[in-house]
Amino acid sequence: xxxxxxxxxxxxLHLVGEEADRLGLECYVIGGWVRDLFLHRPCTDIDxxxxxxxxxxxTDGKQPTIGIQLAEAVTARLGRGAHLAVxxxxxxxxxxxxxxxxxxxxxxxxxxxxxxxxxxxEDGTLEEDQNRRxxxxxxxxxxxxxxxxxxxxxxxxxxxxxxxxxxxxxxxPDITFxxxxxxxxxxxxxxxxxxxxxxxxxxxxxxxxxxxIEIISKERIVDELNKIMRSRRPSVGWILLDKTGLLPLxxxxxxxxxxxxxxxxxxxxxxxxxxxxxxxxxxxxxDNLWLRWAALLHDIGKPRSKAWDDAxxxxxxxxxxxxxxMIPKIFHRMKMPENEKMAYVVKMVDLHMRxxxxxxxxxxxxxxxxxxxxxxxxxxxxxxxxxxxxTSRNAEKVERFHRNxxxxxxxxxxxxxRDRIRNFQPPVRGDEIMQTLNLEPCSAVGELKxxxxxxxxxxxxxxxxxxxxxxxxxxxREMGLISDKA
Ligand code: ATP
Ligand code: MG
Numbered sequence: 001x002x003x004x005x006x007x008x009x010x011x012x013l014h015l016v017g018e019e020a021d022r023l024g025l026e027c028y029v030i031g032g033w034v035r036d037l038f039l040h041r042p043c044t045d046i047d048x049x050x051x052x053x054x055x056x057x058x059t060d061g062k063q064p065t066i067g068i069q070l071a072e073a074v075t076a077r078l079g080r081g082a083h084l085a086v087x088x089x090x091x092x093x094x095x096x097x098x099x100x101x102x103x104x105x106x107x108x109x110x111x112x113x114x115x116x117x118x119x120x121x122e123d124g125t126l127e128e129d130q131n132r133r134x135x136x137x138x139x140x141x142x143x144x145x146x147x148x149x150x151x152x153x154x155x156x157x158x159x160x161x162x163x164x165x166x167x168x169x170x171x172x173p174d175i176t177f178x179x180x181x182x183x184x185x186x187x188x189x190x191x192x193x194x195x196x197x198x199x200x201x202x203x204x205x206x207x208x209x210x211x212x213i214e215i216i217s218k219e220r221i222v223d224e225l226n227k228i229m230r231s232r233r234p235s236v237g238w239i240l241l242d243k244t245g246l247l248p249l250x251x252x253x254x255x256x257x258x259x260x261x262x263x264x265x266x267x268x269x270x271x272x273x274x275x276x277x278x279x280x281x282x283x284x285x286x287d288n289l290w291l292r293w294a295a296l297l298h299d300i301g302k303p304r305s306k307a308w309d310d311a312x313x314x315x316x317x318x319x320x321x322x323x324x325x326m327i328p329k330i331f332h333r334m335k336m337p338e339n340e341k342m343a344y345v346v347k348m349v350d351l352h353m354r355x356x357x358x359x360x361x362x363x364x365x366x367x368x369x370x371x372x373x374x375x376x377x378x379x380x381x382x383x384x385x386x387x388x389x390x391t392s393r394n395a396e397k398v399e400r401f402h403r404n405x406x407x408x409x410x411x412x413x414x415x416x417x418r419d420r421i422r423n424f425q426p427p428v429r430g431d432e433i434m435q436t437l438n439l440e441p442c443s444a445v446g447e448l449k450x451x452x453x454x455x456x457x458x459x460x461x462x463x464x465x466x467x468x469x470x471x472x473x474x475x476x477r478e479m480g481l482i483s484d485k486a
Contacts, residue, residue, distance in 0.1 A: 002150045003142055007037055012100065016048055017144030019073040025066055026051040028126065028141035028153065035137045038162050039194065044099055049141065051107040051126050064106035064123045068093045071104040091121070108132070112179040117215060119179070127155060134176065134183045135190065136161045136168050165196045173205030181212035184246060185224040192228045192237035198244075206244040213249050218335040221250055229292045234283055235276035238296075242272070253330060254296070256303045261314075268314040271302050274391055281388035290341050291381050294348035295388060300326055301349075324350035344378065348385055351375055355386035359404040368411050369457045372421040379422065383409065419456070419463045426453045427468040436469075437476055444481060451475045 013029060020027035027050040036043035050070050068086055071093030075084040078097060085094045095102040109124030110132045119132075126141060133139035136156040143151040152159070156170040167187050169176040177184050184206045191198055198206070213221075228237035238254065241247040248255035257272040275296060282295040301323025305316045324346045331342045354371050375382045383405075390401050416422060426449060433448050434441065452461075452468050452475075461467040476482045 001152045001154075003037075003152050005037055008142060008150050012097075012102070013046075013144055014149075015077055016070070016074055016102070017146055017149060019077060020050055020070055020144060021146055023066075023069060023073060024053065025070060026053065026126070027070065027144045029144060030129075030141040031133065031138050034140045034142055034152075035158070035162070038140075038159065045101040045103065047103045047105070048144070049105055049107050049126070049129055051129075052123070064091050064108065064121075066106040067091055067104040071095050071102070074102065074104075110179075115215065117180040117182060126153065130155055131171055133170060134180075134186055136166075136170050137190075139170050161199075165194070166199050167191050167196050168199035168202050169205070173202045174209060177205050177209040178212055181209065182216050182220050182224075184209065184213060184244070185216070185221060185250075188237050188240045188244070188246070189224045189227045191240055192231045192234065195232075195236070198240065203244065206246065210245045210249060213246060218333070222334055222336055225250070226289065229279075229289055229296070230287070232283065233280050234292065234296070235280045238276055238279075251334075253300050253326065257299065261306075263308050263314075266313045268306075271299050275299055277391045278385075278388045281391070282385060285384055285388065286381070288381065290344050291348065291385065294345045294352075294381075295385055297323065297327060297330070297345060298349050298352045298385065298389065299323065300330075320350055320353045347375075347378060348382060351382055352385055352389065355383055355405075355408065356389065359386075359401060359408055363404070363408055363411060365411070365415060366458045368408065368415055369419065369421050369459065372412060372416060373424060373453075373457055376423050379412065421457070421463065424456075424463060426456070427463065427465040428452055428472055433472060436472070437481055439481070444479060447479070448472055448475055 016029075017027060027048060029046055030049045031047040033043050033046045048067075048070070050066050052066060065088075068088070068091065071084060071086070075082050075095050078095070082095055082097045085096070087093065090105075091108075092103060092105045095104070107124045107126050107129035109122045109128040110119035111122075112119045130139045130141065130153070136158040138158070139154075139156055140158040141153045143149065143153065156168075161168055167190050169183075187198060187202060187206060190196060225237075228234050231237065238247070241250065242255070242258070254272070254275075257275055258270065259272075260267045260270050275298070278298065279292060279295045283292055286292070299316075299319060301319040301321070302316045304326075305319040305322050307315050307317065309315050327346045327349060328338065328342065330336075331338050331345075336342065351371075351374060354374070358367050358371060372379055387405060390398055392398055392401075428449075430445055430449055433439065433445050439445055452471055455461045455471050456463045456468070461471050473482070
C-alpha cells in the first residue's frame with residue numbers, strides 16, 4: 001500500500017531517500033513518526049532505519065555502521081544549520097536541524113540475556129528490525145527509496161490496531177516483555193497518551209512478567225510516569241498500573257492508598273480513587289507537571305495517619321504534614337529531582353488543607369493573610385489544587401464550597417492589593433531591632449520579629465515601616481527590654 005498523506009512528501013524525507021539510493025541502501029521511516037502520521041499527532045523526531053540489500057555477517061562484535069554513513073551523507077546535503085552527533089557504541093547517529101530531529105540506525109536483530117535489557121545486536125533485515133519493536137503500532141515502516149517511495153510495510157497489522165485503538169506486541173508478549181521489561185511501562189504509557197486499550201494477551205503477559213520490572217532503572221520508570229502525568233487523563237495510566245499489578249512494584253506509596261476499611265458500619269472513601277479524580281480534575285485546568293505530581297501525592301500521608309475515633313469515626317490527622325515529610329524520601333528513591341521542584345511539591349502537599357479549612361470556616365482577613373504569606377507566589381496553584389480536591393458527590397456541599405471558594409479568592413485579591421502580603425518581608429529586620437534596642441543576638445530578637453509579623457498578618461498594624469517600628473518599641477517595652485520612658 002502507498003501512503004496518501006501530504007506529510008510523507010516533506011522534502012527532508014525525499015532527501016534522505018535520495019542519499020540512501022546513492023549509497024545503495026534501502027531506507028525506511030519507522031516507529032513513532034509513522035504511528036503519529038496516521039493518528040494526525042504532531043511529531044518532530046523521525047526514526048530512519050536503513051538496510052543493506054544483502055546482509056553481511058557481523059563477526060567482529062561491532063555495531064553496524066550503515067546508519068551512521070547515511071546520517072553523514074544527509075548532514076552534508078543539508079549543509080549549514082544541520083548538526084550531526086554520532087554514537088558509535090550504539091551504531092546510531094542523530095541529525096538535528098531547527099526543530100527537527102532525525103535518528104539513523106542500521107536494521108538490527110537483537111538477542112537478550114536474562115539479567116539485562118541491553119541486547120546483543122547484529123546486522124539484520126527490515127523484518128528482523130520490525131520484530132524487535134515493542135508494539136504493532138510502533139513497528140510500521142514507510143519506504144523512502146525513490147522507486148518504492150511511500151510504500152507501507154506493516155507486517156503486524158499495526159494500521160488495523162490503530163483503528164481499533166489497541167496496544168499489542170508484534171510477537172509473543174511474554175518474550176517481548178521479559179526481554180525488555182520497560183516495554184510494560186511503555187504499554188501503559190501509550191494506552192494513557194493515546195487513549196488506547198491493552199489487548200487481552202498483552203495485558204495478561206504484563207501481569208505474568210510484572211516482577212521483571214525490577215531490572216529497569218528508576219530514571220526510565222519515572223520518564224514513563226512523567227509521560228503518563230502529562231497526558232490528558234493521567235488516571236488511565238495509574239488504573240492500568242494497578243490492574244496489571246505493576247503499581248506496588250513501581251510506586252508502593254500510591255498502591256497503599258487503595259481500599260476502604262469499615263468499622264461500626266462506617267467506611268472512609270477510597271483514597272486511591274479520590275486521588276485519581278483530583279489528578280484528572282487538576283489536569284483539566286493546568287499543564288504544570290509538578291502541580292499534577294502534587295495532586296497525585298496530596299493525600300500520600302493518609303494511610304499512615306489513619307485512626308479510628310469512637311466519636312469522630314475515621315480520622316486522618318496531620319496527613320498533610322506526614323505526607324509532606326514522605327516526599328523527599330520518595331523523590332530520592334525514584335531519582336526524581338531533589339531541587340526546587342521537590343520543594344514546591346512538599347509545600348503544596350503541606351498546605352493543601354489550608355484553603356479548604358478556610359473556606360469551611362468563617363473567612364477572616366487574618367486567616368487569608370496568613371495563607372497568602374505562607375503560599376507566596378504559589379497561592380494560585382494551591383487554590384487550583386484545592387478546587388480539584390473537591391470530589392464530594394453531595395451536590396449541596398459542592399455548591400456551598402464553590403460559593404465560599406469564590407469569596408476567599410475575592411478576599412485574597414482585595415487583601416493582596418491593600419497589604420502586599422505575598423512574598424512579604426517584615427519591614428523591620430533583625431539587625432535593625434538589635435541596633436536600635438542595643439541587643440546582642442538572643443531569643444528576644446526572634447520574639448520581636450515574630451510579634452511584628454503576626455501583628456501585620458492579624459491586621460493589628462499595616463504592612464509599613466513606621467507602624468512596624470512603633471510596634472517594635474511598644475512590644476519591647478511590654479517585654480521589659482527598654483524602660484517605659486524610652
Ligand atoms: P515517543 O517519542 O512519544 O516516546 P516513540 O514511539 O517515538 O514515542 P521512542 O522512544 O522515540 O518512542 O522510540 C522510537 C521507536 O523505537 C518506537 O516507536 C519503537 O518502534 C522503538 N522502540 C523504542 N523503545 C523501544 C523498546 N523499549 N522496545 C522496543 N522498541 C522500542
Ligand atoms: Mg519518538
